[in-house]
Structures are given as structure tokens and as C-alpha cells.
Amino acid sequence: MSKHAGKVSGMKPKNMKQTYKDLLAYINVYLPIVIVALVLAMGAAVISLIGPRQLSEITDLITAGLTGQLDIAAIEKIALLLVTLYVISYIANYVQGFIMATITQRVSKKLRRDISEKINRLPLRYFDSNSVGDVLSRVTNDIDMISQTMNQSISTLVTATTMFLGSLFMMFITNVPMTLAAIASTLIGFGLMILIVRHSQQYFGAQQKALGAVNGHVEEIYSGHNVVKAYNAERGAKETFDQINDDLYQSAWKSQFFSGIMMPLMNFIGNFGYVVVSILGAVLALNGDITFGVIVAFMMYIRLFTQPLSQFAQAATSLQSTAAASERVFDFLHEVELIDEKGKTSQLENIRGDVEFEHVHFGYTPEKTIINDFSVHIKPGQKVAIVGPTGAGKTTIVNLLMRFYEINSGSIKIDGIPTTDLTREDVHEQFCMVLQDTWIFQGTVRENIVYNVEGVTDEQVEDACKAVGIDHFIRTLPHGYDTVLDDQTSLSAGQKQLITIARALVKDAPLLILDEATSSVDTRTEALIQQAMDHLMVGRTSFVIAHRLSTIKNSDVILVMDNGDIIEKGNHVELLAAGGFYANLYNSQFEEA
Template identity: 50%
Template sequence: MSMMRGGRGGGPPQKALSFGPSLKRILGLMAPDKMRIAFVLLLAAISVALSVVAPKILGNATDIIFDGVVGKMLQQFPAGTTKAQAVEQLRASGQGQLADMLSAMNVVPGQGMDLAALGAILMVVLSLYVTAFFFNWSQGYMTTGIVQRAMYRLRRDIEDKLDRLPMSHFQQESRGDVLSRVTNDIDNFAQTLNQTLTQILIAVLTVFGVLGMMFSISPILAGISLLTVPIIAILTVLIAKRSQVQFAAQWKSTGDLNGHVEEMFTGHEIVKAFGQQEAAIEKFRVTNDYLYESSAKAQFISGIIMPSTNFVANLNYVVVAVLGGIQVAQGTLTIGSVQAFIQYSRQFSQPMAQLASMINLLQSGVASAERVFELLDAKEQRPDHSPAAKLGNAAGRVVFEHVNFAYNPQEPLIKDLSLVAEPGETVAIVGPTGAGKTTLVNLLMRFYEIDSGTITVDGVNTAHLTRDDLRSQFGMVLQDAWLFGGTIRDNLAYGKLDATDAEIQEAAEATHVDHFVRSLPDGYDTVLTDDGGGLSQGQRQLMTIARAWIANPGILILDEATSSVDTRTEVMIRQAMNRLRANRTSFVIAHRLSTIRDADLILVMNHGEIIEQGSHEQLLAGQGFYYDLYMSQFGEPLVEEVSQT
């Protein structure tokens, strides 16, 4: 198990995230909804435009209030005095600064607030904000739909991709890491899009809209505020570069941790049996510590972005407030314009800060997306031959001709192997561990592609068949009894989903499953966990044999099918297998040579080659490799029996 391999839970990648290309590919996922995206852009633009215009109109309300207050204060002037006359008199009396400020105002000496105009402006502003909210809510609702449809298509593509990946991919990758990519990474990716896509869009539009309004009020103050943009951008880029690697490491270590937990949970009995609990806990601790370190670093580094941008924004706010006050005193701006500009200044800095903080989420999401894209870009198995040949119901003549295969090109395993299995024959394959017995079956099922040579079934090259057509001809009983979460009835009918109760009953009785199933409280409706909890290993193996019986295949493959049952059960299974193998070509991989004595043909393999073949009696008479294997299992007891007699 991987817990014994040592090492940390996985370090950061050797190079930083491919942020730009990955982001472009993310946007490509939403291409089928481009018309909806265009409509979302329109809704967002309208919402932002209304929100941006409102503060300037609200500034007019402030001017009306302030004009009314100042007008009431100018009661020293005779009734009917105009603003121009009042300004002239103030200058003449030496109050030039007050006169300058008054000249920029729409004030009537001695007159208070225009309540009708104020009420009209407030109603307009309220209408603008309500309408902006409606458009903003609408585009947010549509964006959520766009993202969820994109994730639906992505999950569908991944499911299709998993079906096209070769067996070698799953042997090289941790199952927990693959599961993490399909679940955790996609969930994080979807959450990132939901939280950032709309906000980024609105933030960008707001920045440009507010900037335009700021320049319309005061180009000088707008220019000062614009200086904060490169400062914030530089801070964001510098900080983001340091957090990119940590986010990638965070999600990689998440996959490593999931893989370890899944492995330890699946093999918890073995872990306890060999006293490896402490080693498993230590491996978890090391991996979890690394996940903690990378996550903490990623969040801390990216978390600096928001405070940094807020600090720059606050400095800008102070400068705008001071200079705006000076311009009001000089009469170049009204107080309502300054109030609107300060509000715009806040609106300008807020989306800038949001954009900076969303880099945090965006980096995490892109890191997850890149892990998903790696899975989507993984090398696929060779496509089925087109046009594909048709096999129909196979008679079962299987021929290997000069087959060569290697998992590693530098280490050939199957070398120039040729064999013929006639219809209805039982072909047993024996040999030491690593001789290539299971590999032979994997090549027959096209779990792996041969490097050279041909394999034919009923004269049809298996490479010219679709994998589904080829594998539909086979029934398999493997050494590892695999059951899924569901009823016993569903597990038995897995190879033939439309199997009748009578067929299930017949197969269960023939394979000695019926007697222990009937002892369960719910019988065939008993629900099993995905590891067959509650059943012994031998009972689980019997169920897989019954499953193959129900499937009624033309060719049968038994890979150590009786290795997990006791001797008495093995005898019963052999009797059932004899009936199951009738008129079927069968390939039997066995270490217990007692189970294959009645095989029509025994192939003895070593180092990927067939070194001997023949019947049981022929091979014993030859006193070769098979004879040595057989005597190593049965020779010593026979000698003892002879000596006792």
C-alpha cells in the first residue's frame, strides 16, 4: 500500500499555473450559451449604468438642500436680490471666498429649499436603484444557469472520458486523486465561477462607468484617483504570483489526502491485521500537515490583496476629500458634485478591491480547473476500428498468433506467444507469479492493446471489433470479488439486467448461493454495502460466479475464481463450473493445480512465454516445469502417505 512508500503528501508543481490558457479554456466551456452570455452582458451593462448615474443625480439633491440652507442664511439682502447682486455685494465687502463659493451655487438669497424639486430627484434616484437591482438580479440568475449548464457538460465530458481511458491510466493514478478531481475540483471550479464571473463582469463595467462620471465632474480629481489603478495592479500581480503555486499545491495535496483515506478505508482490515495503524495515521498526518501548510499559505498570501488595495483606496479617499473641499471653497465645484465624486471614488475603489480579492478565488478555481483539464487531456485508448466487424454469438475458437506485449517497452513480457483454444475447450493457464497469466486475459479482453501479432475469436481479429461487442462475449470471475451497493438480486443480475427471478434462482442454486441467501432476513432483497459487508469472502466469490452464470457468456474467464473458498466449497464450485463450462470455451487461471486437472489444455507460462502445454497426465509424464509445480503442492503429502504404508 502507498502508506509504506513514505514521503510527503505531494509537493507543489515544478512550474506555476498556466493561468491565461486555462482561463481561456474555462470561458470556452460556456461557448454553447454565448447568446445568453451576450444578454447577461447587456443586463449587467444596464444595471451598472443606472447605478453609476444615480450618485450624480443624488448630488443634485444635495445641492438643492445646501442651496436652500445657504439661501436662508442670506436674509441680510433685501427681497428680490439676485444671486449675481449678492455675489457682487459680498466681493465689495471683502468676502471674496464666500462670493466665489456662492457663484458656483444655484441659490436665491432669502429663499429656502425647493421641496418639490428635491422630492422629484429622490424619486428618480429610488427608481434608478430599484431598476438597477432588478437587472442585476436577472443577470445573476442567468449567470447561475450558464455556469450550472457548463458544469453539467463538464461532468458529462469527464464521465465519457473515463470510459475512454485505458486501464493503464487507472493503474498509474490513485483512485482517490481521480475521485477528487471529479468531485472536489469540479465543485470548487463551479463555486469559483458562480462567485466571480458575475462580480468580475460588474466590477469591470463599474470601474469604467465610474471613471467616466468622475472625469465629467472633475478631470483633476479623476486623474488623481486613476493613479491608484497601476498601484493596485502591481500589488495584485506581485502577491498573486506567490499564491499561484500554493493553490496548485493545495488541490494536489487534497487529492493525495483523498487517495490515502480511500485506500486505508478500503483496506482497513489488512491495515489492522498487519498492525499498520500507526503508519497509516502518520502518513495521514504528514499529508494533512502539508495540505494545511499549502492551504494556509495560499489563503494568507492571497488574503493580503484585499487589505493592500483597501489601504491604497483609503489614501485616495483622503486626497479626494481634501482637494474637493478646496475646490468647493474656490467655487470651481459645488458641494453636491464633491459629494457625488467622493461616492464615485468609493465606487471606483470598491470594485478594484473586489477584483483584487477575487483573484484569490479565481486562482483556486483555475488550479482546480487545470487538474480537471489534465484528466480530460489524458491519453485515451485506441479508438475502435471503423467500420467495425460484427461477431454475433461466438462459438468460442480463440487463436493467439505471434503476440508480443510489454507494459514497459524496455521490459517485454509476452514474447511471440501463439496458442489455439477450440470451441468448448477448457484452457488452464498456470505458472509462477509474474509469468503473464493475467496479462494474457487482459489482452484477450482488450484491456490492453497488443504490440504486434493478432488475436482472433471465431476467425475475427479482435482489433477489428468494438470493445463492447468483444467483451459482451465474455463472462469473468476474478480473484477479487467485486460487489456494489444494492440488493443481492441486483448484484446477481448485473451481467443480465433483464434476468428473470427464475434465472436468478437457477444460477443461485447451481452455485450454492441460494442456501446462504435464504438464511438472510431479507433474502434476495438484502441490501449490501459496496464492499459486500456482512458476507464472507467465499460467499462474495460465490455470488460473482452466479453472476457469470446468469450472464450466459460464450467464453468464460476464471481468474483464481476459487482462491478465497474452503476446500469443501471449492469442490461444490468445481462441480458448478463444470456445468457452466459445458459447450463454452473457458480460460482458467489457477495456482491450485487440483482445480485444473480435468482441463482439455494446460498452458504452462514463465517469463511471458508458453514453455509447456498439454493435458494434466501428459505434463506430469514429461516431468518438466509443470511436474515441479505439481510436486511442490502435492509431492510431500504423497511421500508421507507412501512411507506410512
């Protein structure tokens, strides 16, 4: 990653309106029950608004009782009504909270599942330009942000709106002059809140994006920490991280700062409203225009009136973060997928292994072609070696054969059937593959070897391991073939490679691809593996990419590639006799000998 790869400029969601439309469409199936929850939240808020008026009546009854007979029955009746209302309000809040928590987790689960499935439908070229850490951030951080907003902010916003409008209505029917005074004292709060929300909006999108950049960098450096240490690149990695981390700090600090000042600001406005209502109420009470109970009611209504202001602000900032997170999630879900192949009926059965490239052209980007008019016919059972300098297009040919990428023009045929007429799954089923970069997942040795192949017996697993010379090592592990391979199990690069080769042996597919399969093992182990590979290749069409030319001397056909073209073709003896590019390459590896 370059030093500026994680640089994120302050930005807000490109289209907040469209983002929310996408989110609403996504949760459409849950909308009826969500509406029920929001109605319950509104109902609980309305019940809370009735309380101050009833307390006003109790206050007036008690005040009247100070100079006359206290109406205990009326007070008890109002008190019982208040208890009943507050119990109903509690139950409504509990039910709506339960509903929203349930729906939120179901939506989060569905989002994670859809992203996981989406990853399998994306072309590999997407991951050429997007870091793994950024994709992981969408699965974790962005979905968590959406979850928190759905669980808290939406119901809070509905409750706050109901409280705000309801308390305003109740104040107006209680006393107009005091209501106008309360509104005047809170107008400044509205103005400041709108100003802050508009100014802070840009930082929430930057915060989510910078978080993805941090995850991407950490994942990249951690996975290659040995290389970083070997090259003494810790300082450079730290500088890059510090830069990305500073971007996150700046955007997170600004967004959280503006979010954090909302509550103190709204508390000030609320307290200021208390003062205004208390002074005006005292004047009106002394003049006999209102009762003391009205002042008590207004003291509560002013709190119910100003409290939603801070809730509006918090919900607004949360919704902005959610818009940024949702945009990243739905941008990923809307990425162009691999073409749907459900309508394809061609299938490969009992294949012979005849492979033909006809005038294939390909480039990872439209402006740069890597493979130029590549044509070759490989007969069934032949062992084909592909050699050439780095960047010649060797691995690209294998990627195209496996349909990891789609060719720009031309055709690739297996037993006369173009691979584009077959489903990718059918093409992949015909190959067993061993790559230079080993992949071992957390599971037992047996599970790693049998990976996604059904009906494999223990004897077949052991035979495969004996063939590649790793059976003895596996039996020295604490639980043999049932040893779990994880961070606590130490395997060398060569041992990992041997396990992946055994995995290929177990799959026993008719076509074989070896991409630098022996590059991580010593010479003696390489010889053992070569014997196993020679046995495996009998009767199978095999493609071998190798830099060690000694490992491909017995190949039936050697394709020498340079700049995306086949520049020489023949077997080892023929190419040496020709004295061309291959002969120079071979002799350069063994000139000392």
C-alpha cells in the same frame, strides 16, 4: 503508495492562456446567454454610477434651501428617479445572477458527465499510473472550483471593471483636481495588488494538485484499512498522510493568505482615499471652487473607485485557482482514448469457441516486454488452465484476450476472426468473467447477480445461486433476493465471490474466464463451486487461472507459463509424467500429503 507519492511542488498552470481557450471553447454554446448576463451586470453597475451624481444635486438643493426656499418638487423628482434606477439595477442583477447560476450548473453537469464518459473511453493503462482518488478529485473539487468562478468571479470582474472605469469617468467630469488626488492615493493599491497576484499565482495550482493527492491517499488507505491494521501500518499511513496533508496546508495557507490580505489592503487604500478627498474637498469648498454636493458625490465615487481593486484581486486569485482546476480537468478530457471502432463491421455470431494466439508480444511499458512470442491454439469447448509463478503473465494473457490491453504484435483470434477486427463490446459480450477481486455494488442481491443482462427470470437467478450453493444463505437475509447490499449488510469474502460466480452463470456467455475464482472460499465450498463450474464449462471454452493445482486436474489443456512464455503444455497426467516444472510445482503443494 510510497511515502513521497503525494509530494507536490509549488507550481502554476503550465499554460493559462490555452486553459482559458479550452474553457471558452467548452462553454461556447452558452456564450450568447452569458454575454447577455454580463451586459445586464454592466448595466446595473452603470446605473449605480448615476446615483452619486443625483445625490450631489439633492445635497446642493437642500444646502441652497437652508438659506432660501427649498425646491421640494425638484428633490422629489430626483428621489423618484433614484428609486426607479435602483429598482432597475436590482432587477438586472437578479436576472444576471439567475442566468449565471443556471449556466454554471449546466456546465458543471456537462463536465461531470463528460468525465464519466471519458473514463469509459480511457485505456486501462491510464489507471495504472493515476490514482482513483486523483480522478475523483477532478470530478468533484476541480469542477466545483470552475463552477464557483463562473457563478461569481466572472460577473464580479465585469461589474468591478465597469465600476472602476465608470467611477473614474464620472469623477473626471465632476472635478479634475479631486479625481487626480483620488488616483494618486490608489496607485499604491494597484502596485501592491499586482505584486501579490504575481507572487501567489504559483500556489493555486499546487493547492488543487495537493488536494487530488490527499483524496487519492485517503481513498487508497480507506479501501485497504483492514490490511493496514493487520500489518500495524497505521503509523506509516499516518506519516504519509501528514506529509501530503502538510503539502496541501502549505500551498493552501499561502494561497489563502495572499487572497485574504487583499481586502484589508484595499480597505486601507479606500479609507486613505477618503481622507485625501475630504481634505482637498474642504479646501476647494472653502475657496468656493466646488459645492458641498460635489464632496458628497466624491465620497461615494472614491468608494466605487477603490472597491473594484479588492474585487479585482479576489477575482484574480479565483481565476488562478480556476485555471489550475481547468487545466487538470481538460488534461484528463484530452487524454488519449481507446481507438474509435464505429467503422468495424465484423461480428461474432453463434461462436464455437475456437481461440488462437499467434506470436503475441506485449508489454505494459515499451521498454519491458512481458509476453514473448506467445502462441497456442485452443479448440472449442476445451477447459484450459493457465498456471505458473507470480508474474509469469497469466492474468496478462486474459487481459489481452478480453482486449483490456492492445497487443504489441501478433494476433488473437476467436473463431478465426482477429479480435482487433471486432469491437471491444463484441469481444466482451462473448465472455463471462469471475475475478479474484470481487465487485459488489450497492443494490439488491438480484440486481448484483443480473448485472447488465436483460430478460433474466427470477427462476434463472435462483437456479444460478443454487448451483453455486448460496441460495440458502440469500434466503436467510432480511428480504431474501431483494435485500439491498450496502455497508449495513455483512458479507464474507467467500459469499461475495459466490455472488459474482452466480453473476457469471446468469450471463451464460460462450467463453468463460475464472481468475482465481475459488481463492476466497473454504475447501467444502470450493468443491461445490467446482462441481458447478464443471457443469457450466460443458460445451464452452474456458480459461482458468489457478494457484491451487488441485482445481485444474481435469483440464483438457494446462499451459505452464514462466516469464511470459509457455514452457510446458499438456494435461495433468502428461505433465506429471514429464517430471518438469509443473510436476515440481504440483508436488510442492502436496508433498506433505
